[in-house]
Structure formats: structure tokens, C-alpha cells
Amino acid sequence: MVAPPDNDVLWARALHFQHHDGSPALSGVSLGVREGEILAVSGPRGSGKTTLLRCLSGLTPAQRGEVWFNSVPVHTMGTLTRERLRRDRFGWIDPVPVLVPELNVWENAALPLMLRGTSRRRAKTSAVEWLERLDIGDSIRKRPHQLHQAERQRVCIARALAPAPSILFADEPTAPLHRADRAHVLRTLTTAARSHGITVVLATHDAETAALADRTVSLLDGRCVTTVHLPPVAETEGRAACSLSV
Amino acid sequence: MLALRLTRGARPAVQLRRLLVAVASAGTGFLLLCTLGHALSHPDDPAASLLRLAWCLTPLAATVYFAVAVARTDPGTRPRPGLAAIGLGPARLMAVSATTTALSCTLGSMLALLVFLHLRGDLTGLPFDGAAAHALAADSPLPLPATVTLLSLVPAIASVSAAMTLRPQGAKGMFGTRWRGSLRRPDARQAAGGAFGRPSAGIRATGAAPVPRKGGTTPAPVRAAHVPTATPATPQPDPDLTHTTAPPPTPDGLPWGITILAAGLATEAYAIQAGNPPGLTLPGGTATAPAVLIGWLLTALGLALAGPGLTHLCGHLLQSARPGPLRLLAGRILMAEATRIGRPLGVVCAVASAAYAVITLYDTADPSFGPLTLLGAALVSGCTVATLLTAALEAKQARADTTAALLRLGAPTAMLRSVAALRAGALLTVFVPLTLAVARLAALPLAR
Numbered sequence: 001m002v003a004p005p006d007n008d009v010l011w012a013r014a015l016h017f018q019h020h021d022g023s024p025a026l027s028g029v030s031l032g033v034r035e036g037e038i039l040a041v042s043g044p045r046g047s048g049k050t051t052l053l054r055c056l057s058g059l060t061p062a063q064r065g066e067v068w069f070n071s072v073p074v075h076t077m078g079t080l081t082r083e084r085l086r087r088d089r090f091g092w093i094d095p096v097p098v099l100v101p102e103l104n105v106w107e108n109a110a111l112p113l114m115l116r117g118t119s120r121r122r123a124k125t126s127a128v129e130w131l132e133r134l135d136i137g138d139s140i141r142k143r144p145h146q147l148h149q150a151e152r153q154r155v156c157i158a159r160a161l162a163p164a165p166s167i168l169f170a171d172e173p174t175a176p177l178h179r180a181d182r183a184h185v186l187r188t189l190t191t192a193a194r195s196h197g198i199t200v201v202l203a204t205h206d207a208e209t210a211a212l213a214d215r216t217v218s219l220l221d222g223r224c225v226t227t228v229h230l231p232p233v234a235e236t237e238g239r240a241a242c243s244l245s246v
Numbered sequence: 247m248l249a250l251r252l253t254r255g256a257r258p259a260v261q262l263r264r265l266l267v268a269v270a271s272a273g274t275g276f277l278l279l280c281t282l283g284h285a286l287s288h289p290d291d292p293a294a295s296l297l298r299l300a301w302c303l304t305p306l307a308a309t310v311y312f313a314v315a316v317a318r319t320d321p322g323t324r325p326r327p328g329l330a331a332i333g334l335g336p337a338r339l340m341a342v343s344a345t346t347t348a349l350s351c352t353l354g355s356m357l358a359l360l361v362f363l364h365l366r367g368d369l370t371g372l373p374f375d376g377a378a379a380h381a382l383a384a385d386s387p388l389p390l391p392a393t394v395t396l397l398s399l400v401p402a403i404a405s406v407s408a409a410m411t412l413r414p415q416g417a418k419g420m421f422g423t424r425w426r427g428s429l430r431r432p433d434a435r436q437a438a439g440g441a442f443g444r445p446s447a448g449i450r451a452t453g454a455a456p457v458p459r460k461g462g463t464t465p466a467p468v469r470a471a472h473v474p475t476a477t478p479a480t481p482q483p484d485p486d487l488t489h490t491t492a493p494p495p496t497p498d499g500l501p502w503g504i505t506i507l508a509a510g511l512a513t514e515a516y517a518i519q520a521g522n523p524p525g526l527t528l529p530g531g532t533a534t535a536p537a538v539l540i541g542w543l544l545t546a547l548g549l550a551l552a553g554p555g556l557t558h559l560c561g562h563l564l565q566s567a568r569p570g571p572l573r574l575l576a577g578r579i580l581m582a583e584a585t586r587i588g589r590p591l592g593v594v595c596a597v598a599s600a601a602y603a604v605i606t607l608y609d610t611a612d613p614s615f616g617p618l619t620l621l622g623a624a625l626v627s628g629c630t631v632a633t634l635l636t637a638a639l640e641a642k643q644a645r646a647d648t649t650a651a652l653l654r655l656g657a658p659t660a661m662l663r664s665v666a667a668l669r670a671g672a673l674l675t676v677f678v679p680l681t682l683a684v685a686r687l688a689a690l691p692l693a694r
Contacts, residue, residue: 059654080658083656083658083659084656084658085656086654086655086656087655087656087657087658088656090656092654092655094651094654098647098648098650098651099651100575100578100648100651100652101493101582101648102493102575102578102579102581102582103574103575103578107574111571111655111657112655112656114570114571114574115571115655115656115657115658115661120568120569120570143493145493159655
């Protein structure tokens with residue numbers, strides 16, 4: 001077991017993961033995330049971005065390989081310890097906003113803080129502060145079903161940012177949004193992260209989104225690649241063959 | 247055929263629920279056939295036979311209620327994107343659901359017929375041959391049309407009720423009809439109104455990391471493809487408009503329920519005070535005034551009506567006064583699930599209070615419960631309790647994706663369990679004393 005470099009807040013080495021049905025997801029991914037940076041994990045659909053984020057955040061234990069967070073091994077932790085680590089140090093944003101439908105907006109945003117044991121009043125203050133920064137300060141008493149999809153996604157971002165996590169994992173946070181909403185959501189997310197020194201690991205298949213990040217790691221078929229060399233797409237492959245044969 | 251294949255491929259827990267429906271249907275069918283036997287052996291007393299037939303309505307209603315609850319939770323007959331894409335939309339799935347219900351109920355009816363014939367002595371070769379030959383009119387032949395009619399009652403009513411409950415309601419959006427249960431079913435919106443869902447949703451959900459499920463009931467991957475919602479192989483959120491559907495409205499039946507409950511209790515007390523002649527024979531053999539029975543029925547109806555409102559009130563009290571996450575989640579979930587949980591809970595309370603009243607009444611008198619009365623009572627209580635448990639399961643299934651999201655946030659599983667325990671405790675605290683009080687009040691006039 002090699003100790004990780006000191007300047008990396010999160011460090012993974014040779015992660016291997018295979019789904020239950022045997023299909024491979026990750027085959028030997030290694031990466032390091034420096035403190036305070038925004039790292040984009042890019043790649044097409046099915047390249048293992050979500051699985052990589054889940055392994056890094058301790059949601060799913062990798063089958064082989066190591067994950068270190070601040071020189072603490074995550075891959076050897078038990079379920080309960082990983083759960084506490086996720087609650088106390090990590091934030092997570094889903095591709096679609098999943099809020100608790102019974103709670104109103106500020107209660108949703110304050111829930112992770114309250115789960116950590118913060119008092120209700122302080123949790124509310126902090127959550128409302130973030131909601132105002134994300135332009136939904138005037139609807140903090142609404143229920144999630146009364147909001148638009150983009151507003152709900154911003155509530156999710158506020159929920160992830162309010163506890164001031166060390167690392168924020170965002171799994172395609174703008175996937176279901178239109179371009180205007182997408183730009184707004186991304187801008188607020190990156191600005192908030194930079195101003196508060198939050199490390200962000202951002203999974204995306206979109207080159208525009210990846211351009212906002214400090215650094216990009218490309219995944220292809222479960223492997224880290226530096227340059228993607230795919231054979232050029234033959235536009236008229238089938239048609240040409242047909243015309244020849246006739 | 248598709249209904250049969252879907253039925254066969256289900257998980258053991260689902261099969262167990264269907265088996266319970268079959269057992270309930272068998273019990274009800276047997277009671278109906280016994281009524282027929284009574285009518286055959288007492289051709290000179292049609293009033294008594296009719297009364298027995300009328301008493302069979304209670305287990306019949308309980309069985310149908312349970313069958314519908316099981317049909318609602320059946321993962322095999324719920325909308326799925328893949329099936330909707332090949333043309334098996336909500337309407338066809340409703341037919342499949344009705345067929346499945348009819349299958350289990352028919353199985354039960356056949357079982358009832360076998361037991362009945364065996365006890366009459368028509369089928370030989372097993373112990374207890376013709377043990378009840380005298381009571382079941384073994385000397386006269388069994389009329390076929392009556393038997394078939396009685397035995398088809400449960401399957402027919404249950405499947406029609408299941409179809410009515412699960413029917414697609416109204417046209418909504420360009421993707422056709424909206425599933426009636428879609429407010430509660432996590433993936434129903436995906437199939438019915440999935441215009442905004444990501445196109446690769448199904449692929450993503452099955453292809454992404456399958457996490458070992460809690461509780462050790464991890465199914466084989468092939469099975470997971472059969473029943474996608476009951477086994478969330480991965481806690482990926484459903485790519486639907488997760489919270490665009492408005493929450494169910496606040497139940498408003500509480501005043502009505504309390505009024506009817508009070509009216510029922512008053513009717514009973516008045517009937518006894520007025521000294522009405524006992525003209526009605528209860529299944530236990532005791533004669534009582536019809537007004538008392540009406541009072542009991544009103545009491546039961548009132549409890550069933552007040553159930554959702556009481557559950558909502560319970561949740562409201564639980565989350566009031568600056569709650570922490572535990573009370574907040576427990577109370578709000580209880581408020582949201584008030585209708586789904588409260589209705590069967592009210593029915594269970596009504597049955598329990600009736601049972602309590604009957605037990606206290608018949609304790610001192612001559613205990614003359616026949617086996618058929620016991621069977622009927624067991625059927626009614628078993629079906630109502632099973633319906634309550636099924637409703638709780640349905641609520642759990644509907645909340646699966648929210649629970650998964652909470653777990654991704656790092657909410658401790660222990661806390662989620664305590665939330666569930668707190669909900670159950672709050673409901674027990676309210677409903678157990680209520681049941682006891684109603685039962686005492688109902689038994690009070692009769693005991694004097």
C-alpha cells in the first residue's frame with residue numbers, strides 16, 4: 001500500500017469495478033484531485049463516469065484498487081464509516097433533482113445539516129443563505145412539486161453546498177436542463193465552489209461543461225485516456241456498399 | 247398467456263401475497279358453499295339460509311379489499327417503459343392485473359370446492375372423509391349452477407375491482423393515458439408521462455452499478471429485469487419529473503368519520519335502552535336487535551372514514567414544534583401517506599374493536615361459536631391486517647427513490663429505521679386507545 005501524494009485531497013489508484021451481471025465498468029482508473037480544484041470527468045455515455053464517482057465518494061466499494069481521502073483509506077472503511085464520511089465531508093448532486101417531496105424547499109436544503117446534528121435554527125439560516133445566493137430565496141416555503149425542474153436542481157445544489165463539504169461530487173448536474181438553465185446552474189455551482197474553496201468532481205459528457213473546469217480527465221470504456229483516437233466515422237458506409245453491389 | 251408468464255416469473259414475496267389472496271378466496275368460497283349446504287339440508291327455512299348468505303358478505307368484502315391491495319402492489323403488472331414501448335400500455339396492464347387477480351382467486355375457489363366435496367364425502371381416500379356429511383347435505387346432489395355462481399363470485403368481483411382501481415384515468419399529455427396509481431408509483435410516471443425522461447433511462451438503470459441491496463434479498467440479475475421497481479438494483483434516481491405531481495390532498499373525512507362513529511354508538515345505546523325485541527341472530531347464535539347491528543356498522547364505517555384524517559393529524563402533531571430531522575421526516579411522511587395507510591388502519595381498528603366487543607360479550611354467556619363463525623372471523627381479521635401490511639409495503643415501494651436519495655446524502659440507515667419506527671409508534675399511540683375506547687363503548691349497552 002503506497003501512501004498518496006500529500007497535495008491531493010482525493011486520490012485513487014487502479015480502480016476496478018465490474019457490475020453484478022459481469023459487464024465491466026472501470027478497469028484500472030487512477031487519478032488525483034487537488035484541493036480546491038474543479039475536476040471534470042468527461043467521456044461519452046457508458047464510459048464509467050457515474051461508477052467512478054460512486055467509487056470515489058464511497059457509495060460503492062471498488063472491487064480492486066485504492067481510494068484515499070486526505071490520507072485516509074476509503075477502500076478499507078466499513079459501511080457505517082463510509083456513510084459518516086459521506087455525511088460529514090462529501091456532497092452529492094444527482095443528474096435529476098431528487099428532493100424529499102414532503103419537505104419544503106428550505107427544509108430540503110437544510111436536511112443534510114440537520115442530519116449532521118446542527119440545530120434547526122442554524123441549519124435554516126445557512127440553507128436560506130445558500131438558497132438566496134442561488135436565486136430561489138423567494139420560494140423557500142414552497143414544496144418541490146411547485147417548482148420548475150431547473151429550480152429544483154438549484155435546490156439540490158444548495159442542499160449539497162450548505163453543509164460546506166470538502167468535496168462535492170456532481171454527476172451530470174445539468175443533464176435534464178435546457179441550455180439557458182444549464183449555463184445558469186453551472187455558473188452558480190462553479191462560482192460557489194471557487195469562492196468557498198470546495199473541491200468539485202464533475203462528471204459530464206459535454207465539452208462545453210468540461211471547459212469550465214480547471215482540469216479534465218477523459219474516460220473511455222472504463223479507462224483513463226489522454227487523447228481519444230477513434231476511427232473516423234464513415235458517413236456513408238452502408239450506402240456505398242449497397243450502390244456497389246447493385 | 248402474458249399474465250401467466252408474468253405471474254410465474256415473480257419473486258417469492260409476491261407469490262406469497264398472491265397465495266394469501268388464494269387462501270382468503272378459498273375461505274370465502276368455502277363459507278359460501280357451506281351456506282349452500284345449509285340451504286340444501288333445510289329447504290323449509292329459507293330465511294335462515296339467506297341470513298347466513300348475508301353474513302358471508304363481510305368475509306367477501308374483506309377478501310376483495312385484500313385482493314385489490316395486492317393487485318396494487320404487484321410489481322409484475324405495473325407500467326414499465328420497455329413494455330409501454332412495445333404497446334403494452336396501462337390499459338393492457340390493467341387487463342393483465344385483473345387476470346392475475348382472477349387466477350389467484352379461482353385457484354382459491356377450486357381449493358374451497360375440493361375441501362367442500364371432501365367434507366361432504368364425495369371425494370374419498372383422505373382422512374376426515376365426509377366428516378361433515380350431515381351438515382352439508384350429503385344426501386342431496388349438489389346443484390351445479392348454484393355452485394358455479396357462488397364460486398365465481400370472489401374471482402369476478404375481485405378482478406373487476408382490481409381493474410377499476412388500476413384503470414388508466416383520463417387522457418393526459420401526448421403520451422396517452424395517465425395511470426391511476428401514478429401518484430404513488432415511482433416508475434409509473436416514467437412510462438405514462440415520460441416525455442421529459444432521458445431516453446436511455448432503462449439502459450442506464452439496469453446497466454449502472456448494481457449495489458447489493460440491504461436486507462439480503464438481492465435477486466438474480468435476470469429477476470431484476472423482471473421486476474425493476476421492487477428491486478432497485480441501483481439507487482439511480484428515476485429520470486422522471488420526480489416531484490411534479492402534487493401530493494395527495496389532505497384527507498377531509500375526519501369530521502364525517504367522528505360524526506358517524508358517534509351516531510353509531512348512540513344508535514346502539516338507544517336500541518338497548520328502548521328495549522327493542524331481539525329479532526336478529528348473530529353468527530354466534532345470540533339474538534340481538536337489528537338496530538344494534540346497524541349501530542355497529544355505523545361505528546365501523548365511522549372508524550374507516552376517520553382513519554386517514556387521524557393519521558394526518560398524527561403526522562401533523564409529530565412534526566410540530568421545531569422538529570429535528572427524525573420527527574420532521576416521520577411526521578411529514580405520515581401526513582403524505584395518510585390516505586394510503588389511514589384507510590386500512592381504520593378498517594383494522596373497526597374489526598379489532600368489533601372483535602374486542604364480541605369477546606367481552608360472549609365471555610360470560612354461552613360460548614357458542616361454530617367453526618364457520620370462527621373461520622369467517624379469522625378471514626375478516628386476517629384479510630384486513632394483511633391489507634394494512636400490503637398498504638405499508640406499497641408506501642415503501644412508492645418512496646423507494648426518495649429513500650435512495652437520502653442514503654446518497656449520507657442519511658444513516660439507522661435513522662431511516664427509527665423514522666419508520668417512530669411513525670408506527672405514533673400510529674399505535676393514537677389508534678390503540680381509540681380502538682379500545684370504541685370497543686368498550688360499543689360493548690357497554692349490550693353488557694348490561
